[in-house]
Amino acid sequence: MSIVLFRRCERFLYPGADVLATRLPWGRHNDTRQRALDMGRTRLLVVGGVFLLVFVVIVGRLVEITAFASEESGREARRAPKTMVPMGRADITDRNGIVLATSLPTVNLYADPRVVLDPEEAARKTVTALPDLNFGDVLEKLSSDKSFVYLKRYLTPNQQYEINRRGIVGLSFEQGERRVYPHGPLMAHVIGAVDTDNHGIAGLEKTFNDRLTVHPDRSLSLSLDVRLQHIVRDELLRSVGEFRAMGGTGVIADVHTGELLAMVSLPDFDPNGSQNASDAQFNRATLGLYEMGSTFKLFTATAALDGGSARLESRYDATNMVKFSHFTIRDYHPQNRWLSVSEIMIHSSNIGAARMALEAGTKTMREYLDRLGLLRPLPLEIPETGTPIVPNPWREINTVTVSYGHGLAVTPVHMATAISTLVNGGIHRPATLIRRAPEMAESGERVLKPETSRHLRRLMRQVVEEGTGTKADVPGYFVGGKTGTAEKSRGGGYARKALLSSFVAAFPMDDPRYAVIVIIDEPEGNKSTFGYATGGWTAAPAVGRVVARMAPVLGIAPVHTDWTEQPVHSAIVRMVASGAKE
Amino acid sequence: MMRAIPFTRLDTSAVGRWWWTVDRWTLGAVATLMGIGALLTLAASPAVAQRIGAPSFHFVYRHAVFIPLAAGIVWLVSLQTHRTVRRLGAIGFLVSMGLMLLTLVVGEEVKGATRWITLPGFSLQPSEFIKPTFAVVTAWMFSESRASANAFPGDWIAVVLYGAVILLLLLQPDIGMSLVVSVVWAIQYFLAGLGLFWVLLLVVGGLFSGVGAYFLFDHVRSRVDRFLDPDSGDSYQIAKALQAFHKGGLIGTGPGEGRVKEVLPDAHTDFIFAVAGEEFGLILCLLMVGLFAFVVLRGFARALRSDSLFVLLATSGLLVQFGLQAIINMASSLRLMPTKGMTLPFISYGGSSMLALSVGMGMVLALTRRQAGEGDLP
Numbered sequence: 024m025s026i027v028l029f030r031r032c033e034r035f036l037y038p039g040a041d042v043l044a045t046r047l048p049w050g051r052h053n054d055t056r057q058r059a060l061d062m063g064r065t066r067l068l069v070v071g072g073v074f075l076l077v078f079v080v081i082v083g084r085l086v087e088i089t090a091f092a093s094e095e096s097g098r099e100a101r102r103a104p105k106t107m108v109p110m111g112r113a114d115i116t117d118r119n120g121i122v123l124a125t126s127l128p129t130v131n132l133y134a135d136p137r138v139v140l141d142p143e144e145a146a147r148k149t150v151t152a153l154p155d156l157n158f159g160d161v162l163e164k165l166s167s168d169k170s171f172v173y174l175k176r177y178l179t180p181n182q183q184y185e186i187n188r189r190g191i192v193g194l195s196f197e198q199g200e201r202r203v204y205p206h207g208p209l210m211a212h213v214i215g216a217v218d219t220d221n222h223g224i225a226g227l228e229k230t231f232n233d234r235l236t237v238h239p240d241r242s243l244s245l246s247l248d249v250r251l252q253h254i255v256r257d258e259l260l261r262s263v264g265e266f267r268a269m270g271g272t273g274v275i276a277d278v279h280t281g282e283l284l285a286m287v288s289l290p291d292f293d294p295n296g297s298q299n300a301s302d303a304q305f306n307r308a309t310l311g312l313y314e315m316g317s318t319f320k321l322f323t324a325t326a327a328l329d330g331g332s333a334r335l336e337s338r339y340d341a342t343n344m345v346k347f348s349h350f351t352i353r354d355y356h357p358q359n360r361w362l363s364v365s366e367i368m369i370h371s372s373n374i375g376a377a378r379m380a381l382e383a384g385t386k387t388m389r390e391y392l393d394r395l396g397l398l399r400p401l402p403l404e405i406p407e408t409g410t411p412i413v414p415n416p417w418r419e420i421n422t423v424t425v426s427y428g429h430g431l432a433v434t435p436v437h438m439a440t441a442i443s444t445l446v447n448g449g450i451h452r453p454a455t456l457i458r459r460a461p462e463m464a465e466s467g468e469r470v471l472k473p474e475t476s477r478h479l480r481r482l483m484r485q486v487v488e489e490g491t492g493t494k495a496d497v498p499g500y501f502v503g504g505k506t507g508t509a510e511k512s513r514g515g516g517y518a519r520k521a522l523l524s525s526f527v528a529a530f531p532m533d534d535p536r537y538a539v540i541v542i543i544d545e546p547e548g549n550k551s552t553f554g555y556a557t558g559g560w561t562a563a564p565a566v567g568r569v570v571a572r573m574a575p576v577l578g579i580a581p582v583h584t585d586w587t588e589q590p591v592h593s594a595i596v597r598m599v600a601s602g603a604k605e
Numbered sequence: 606m607m608r609a610i611p612f613t614r615l616d617t618s619a620v621g622r623w624w625w626t627v628d629r630w631t632l633g634a635v636a637t638l639m640g641i642g643a644l645l646t647l648a649a650s651p652a653v654a655q656r657i658g659a660p661s662f663h664f665v666y667r668h669a670v671f672i673p674l675a676a677g678i679v680w681l682v683s684l685q686t687h688r689t690v691r692r693l694g695a696i697g698f699l700v701s702m703g704l705m706l707l708t709l710v711v712g713e714e715v716k717g718a719t720r721w722i723t724l725p726g727f728s729l730q731p732s733e734f735i736k737p738t739f740a741v742v743t744a745w746m747f748s749e750s751r752a753s754a755n756a757f758p759g760d761w762i763a764v765v766l767y768g769a770v771i772l773l774l775l776l777q778p779d780i781g782m783s784l785v786v787s788v789v790w791a792i793q794y795f796l797a798g799l800g801l802f803w804v805l806l807l808v809v810g811g812l813f814s815g816v817g818a819y820f821l822f823d824h825v826r827s828r829v830d831r832f833l834d835p836d837s838g839d840s841y842q843i844a845k846a847l848q849a850f851h852k853g854g855l856i857g858t859g860p861g862e863g864r865v866k867e868v869l870p871d872a873h874t875d876f877i878f879a880v881a882g883e884e885f886g887l888i889l890c891l892l893m894v895g896l897f898a899f900v901v902l903r904g905f906a907r908a909l910r911s912d913s914l915f916v917l918l919a920t921s922g923l924l925v926q927f928g929l930q931a932i933i934n935m936a937s938s939l940r941l942m943p944t945k946g947m948t949l950p951f952i953s954y955g956g957s958s959m960l961a962l963s964v965g966m967g968m969v970l971a972l973t974r975r976q977a978g979e980g981d982l983p
Contacts, residue, residue, distance in 0.1 A: 056914060059751040062798040063917045064909050070792055070921065071905040077932055078898040082891060084939045088850045089887045 110200055112221055113235040114242035115214060115228075117249045118284075118458045122242075124204050124214050124228070126221070130183050130196040132174045134165055139193035142166045149174065149194070152185035165193075176219065177201050202228075208291040209252055212306040213245070213405065213456060216294050225304075226405050227456065244458040246282035251275050254572045255285040259541065262565040263289050266546030266556060272307040272435050273565070274540040275573065278443035278529060280459050281452035281467070283436070284537070310407045312432040313542065316509030317558070318527045319428030320376045323383075324364055324482060325445060326391035329475040332383040338363050339382075341374040347423055352377050355508075355557075356491070368482045369490035371506060373427040380426030381419070388422050394451065394470035395441040397433050402453040409434045428509060439540050442527045446483070446503070446535035449476045484532040495528055495563040497571045499581025503535075504528030504566065506558035511545070521545050526562035530570055531582070537573070541565045623684050626974040631903055634896045635679065635951065635966055639672055641881075641893060642952040644860075649880040650873040650954055652866040664873055664954050671956050675963040682967025683974070687916065690971050694741025694919070697964070701738055704731035705773045720777050730957035732774060732782050737965030739770055740789055740922030747797035748915035763794070780818055780825055781945050785929055787811065793922045797914070832943035842869055846876055846938050849883035850890075857886030873954045875946045878938040893952070894935065901928035907973035916972045923965045923972075930962075 110126040117123055132153075139145050142165040149165075150158045153175055164172040174194070178186070183196060202217045204210070215226015223232035231243055255273040263271045275285040288311075292303040305311070327333035338361045344353040356370045367375035380388055392398055401408040412432040414421035424430035436454050444451045449471030483503030486492045491506040507525040525542040529535040546561040548554040555561075574581070612621040650664035685693065708722055708731055721728045743763050750759030767790050774783040791807050799807070818825045831840050849865035852858065863883035866872035872880050882890050901924045908920040927950050934949040936942045948958040951966075 056752055059748075059798050060912065060914050060917065063796045063914055066796050066798075067905055067909060067917065067921055070796065070925070071902055074901055074905075074925075074928055074932075075898065078894055078901075080941070081932065081935050081939065082894055084936075084941055085850070085882075085887060085890050085894065088847055088939060089854060089882070089890075 111236060111239055112200070112202065112217075113239045115235075116242050116244050117247050117252075118244060118282075119248065120242075120244070121249045122205055123210050123245065123247075123249070124202060126200045127203050129177045129199050129201045131176045131199045132178055132183075132186060132194060133197055134172050134174055134194045135170055136165050136167050136172060136193065137170055139165050139191075145191045145193060148189045148191050149186070152189055153178075153182055204294045206249065207293045207295060209249070209256060210247065211291045211294045212288045212304075212308065212407075213247060213286055214294065215405065226306075226407065229406050230404050246277075246280075246284060246456050246458045247286065248284045250576050251285040251573050252287065254576070255541075255569055256287045256289075256291075258565050258568045258572070259287055259289055259543075261568075262541070262543055262546075262561060266543060266549065266552075266561050268543045268546040268561075270302075270307060270544040272311065272540075272542050272544075273569070274308055274435050274439045274538075275569070276439040276443050276454060276538045276540075278447040278535050278538050280461070281440065281443065281454050282459055283439070283454055283456055286436070286456075306405075306407045307542070307544070308435045309401060309403055309405060310409045310434065312409045312412055312434060313523050314429050314432050314509045314512065315438060315525060316428040316507035316523065317371045317373075317376075318438065318505045318507035318525055319425065319431070320368060320371065321445060321479060321483065321505050321527070322392060322395060322397070322441065323376045323380050323388070323426040324368065325395070325471065325475060325479060326388050327379045327383045328364070328478050329391065329471050330383050330387040332387065333364060333379060335364050335478055335481075337379075339367065339375045339378040341367070341372050341378075343374075345374050345377060347377070348420055350420065350423070352423070352427075365482060365485055368486050368505065371491050376426040377423045380422050385417065385419055385422040388425065389417060391470075392425070392431070395444055396451060396453070397431070397437055397441055401434050401436055403436060404456045411437065428507060435540050435542050438525075438527055439538050442529055442538045442540065444470060445479045446476060446529040446532075446538065448473045480529075480532050480535065483529065487528075491557075491559040492526060492528075492563050494559060495526055495567040495570070497530070497567050497574070497581075499583065500570055500574055500579070501531040501533055501582070502528055502567065502570055503530065503532040504539075504563070506563060508557040508559075522556050524556060524558040524561045526558050526566045528566045528570070530574075531579070533582075536579070537577075539566050539569055539573075541569065619684060623974070627683055627970055628903070628907060628973050631900055631907075631970060631973070632679075632683075634900045634903075636676070638893070638896050638900075638951040639676065641889070641896075642949075643668060643672055645877050645881055645885075645952060646873060646954050648860055648863070648884050649866045649877055653870070653873045656867075656870070667956070668954050671959050675951070675959050678960060678963040679967040679970065682964055683970030685967075685971045687913070687972060690919070690968050691741060691745055691915070694738045694745065694968070697734060697738035698742045701731050701734040702769070702773070704729070705735065707731075709773075709776060720779060727956060732777070732779060733957040733961035734964065735770060735774075736782070736786060736789070736926050737923055737961060737968060739766070739786060740793065740926060740965070741919050741968060742766065743790055743793050744915050744918035744922055747793060747918055748913070751797065751914060760794075760797075763790070778822070780822060781933070781947055784945075785926060785933075785947075787814070788929055789922050789926045792925050793918050796918055796921055828943040828945070832940070842876070843938075843940050843944060845869060846879035847940060849879040850887075850939070853883040853886045855887045857882070857884045857889065860884055871946065874948055875934065875944075875953070876938055877949055877953050878935050881952075882938075897928060897931040897950070900924070904969055904973060911973075920969055920972045923969045927962065927965060927969075 110128070112126045114122050115124040136142070142162055146158055146162040146165050149161050150156050156175060161174060164174060186194060200221060202221060204214060213226055215228040216224055217228050218224050223229035223235070227243070227245070228235070235243060255275060259271045259273045262268070271289045273285065273287045274283060276283050286308045288305070288307040290303040292301070328335070341354065341362045342359050344351055352373050354370070354372050354374055358366070358370055358372065362370065362372055362375045364379070366372070367379065389398070398411055398413050400410040414425070414430050421430050440451070440454045449469055450467040451470045452467040480503060483505060484501060486505050487496045487502050492504050495502050495504050504526055507527065509523040511521040511523055523542060523544060524546050525540070527538070527540050529538045541562045543561050546556040548556040548560070552560040612624045614625060646668040647665055650668070651661040654661055654663040682693070704722060708719060711722065720730050720732060722731065743766070746759035746763040750757045770786055771783055774786065791811065794807070795804055819829055820826065835844070845865055845868050849863065861884065863880055865883050866880050869876045869879065878890065881893065904920055904924040908917045911917055930947055930950050933942070933945050933947045937944045937947070948955045950962050951959065
């Protein structure tokens, strides 16, 4: 080939022909043309050289790709296209970064009925592609004279493919995003919901709607801990089922920061499903206002001790029931003797609490309840918060009833905040659902003397050690608390059989870190409780189980104590394993 | 070979003379390319046809009609004398220009560009015919203005015609065709002895036009961006093409065994080289590059021997066009440059392109025929 290519075919010249050539008309006296021709030839060699070079490069590249470029071609094939669709709404995570709410890209199917050629055929094809649609509905939509109707939202890629494959004129897809809650009902009440336009309509989704949409790349970190939330929900479900209650709520708070680590309200719902307004959407923990019952005696003792009207060893006459205007105050566990402050707590004496409150005085009682935040609206980040129902006007009789938790209704989160203040040394911090770094914790407001807090811790521990709350005890964790059993008010009076049974607790009592509140709405007693449905029999065991499960998760080691024969850790293991049936 | 010669030296008929004077090596190379084209169309196009819902052999049948037609055109045109070629170029150029103007009015818009005139059973792309005919006209103008001392304003006419052609092409718009026409025209001007200052100016102007196209046309920018940074956009097609070459290896996966034709939308035209690489391997690819290089360089060598400036300029222009198209197509598939839709001469499916290339190649053969005297046209 090369021979052929480069062989210069010299023109054969007869002898004398070179002379002859100069006589030819076109070769004579025409230097312009000859010079141009010479230059053209020279330059053509340059062009030819360039072409040759390019062809050589192509050959080189061919060999390279075929033989050596496996790495490059492989890499390019492997590399997924960077089509991360930017979402318009930020994720919500728990305190450890577990995703609680996220947005996924999806498509919505809509139609322009004016463009649809044959509504009947289009509807038939649509229904074969999406069998969950109703033929009649689709036909009606496609036959309308609107220019835009949604046929179905949130199609899966497979469904989109099925629609595309049928090539129905007039149907189009709209890019959208869908809010997804991977944990289902676990956090439903806290996180809330968005509407079809991804606009927050409840819970944190509503409160932080602007924050989530303005910074869609920065996730919102909550104070909640998925693990604790799961434990509380699990144990609460068990108790609600066991006592055939209509509902329940459970809260865990960090007593030093005010952060809520768990907040459960039963019954709950799956936020990923269709949302129909129902009782399940009611957030008992923040919106439910309840007369709490005996747990309020802790606040009565706080007012008396911190206000200076009583000391721990002060004694009150509980020998007989007390008539106060048309109320008769009687005890559930009558002791019929004079009781110390400790004994009033241990035996949950209404008479003693009433006398303690009267001695402290209405003004002091109101003052301390207000300091603990129990008379103010709940300052929480979600919109569904309750404002306490406070007696108005507040007469002396109200002081008496409030002393044992009736006539004043607050939310469970109010209780968690107040209990935290009682045990953390007397610092009041508003509850929060947003994660706070330890150094970012609110400094809080001192509302009690540290000494009062110490007394309250002792009282709460005594209730669990020897009082109505023994079923909440977990060996090694020094659980302290107070039982509460309130009769729910029904149409002006109180219903004997409709109880609100609760247990408010904190642990470990030698250095409290967490407050745990469990409230069970209308439990029924059963054989295992000998028919009792009080807080000590229904809510206290649930608190004990929650503590036994959450402490190892949070890395709190049990403390070995002399008063139990068994090694502590094995007792806990047994307790967790057996579900703390005792 | 000797026994296959159908004509004796004594045969002085037109065909007989043609056989003895035409460059049979180039003729053979072109015929081989056409054969490879038929083979590859058979391999690549059924997948494409099925994807667009046409009968499997839709493109194969059409290609089978075009090949003899193209061969006939090559032969007929190569029979002509230099003077006829020149006339053919001039007339063809005027007709093509007219049709391009017509395209703007009655043209059919395909993929965002108006390039086609629909005829029954066939869509004609007039701009394809501009390329060979304009090369001949340019060569005529340049050589005429250098033919004698008395100044024929050939250069100026060439400049004006060039402006008109580019304007029409950009109106369609057809960036790729503009590029080819511009390069051919510039090289012809260069060969015709353009001053080095002007050469420099042309190069700079070309660079500026390239930058201008980048900012003016979105699809140009997107393709250049994706070439420079494959991650910046969808580089799926080119990645698949590269994979195909690698998969094919030295001897290929075998006819019909390739997969790349199933995923690339233009497997029978712009990416046919990748199909060749996958199914027939490096050997066929090298043969194809070799054939293109041979046709171009041998044509140049024949042009060098001519004493006619017109022949030199026209032949070079036609061959530059032919070679440039091949280079752009192959380099695109090999990711040596941003992807540019360009047919691979005589290989890719495409009627207008093939017929126009046949006209061009016929002219090359006609111009490079050995002639007594080999002097310039009077």
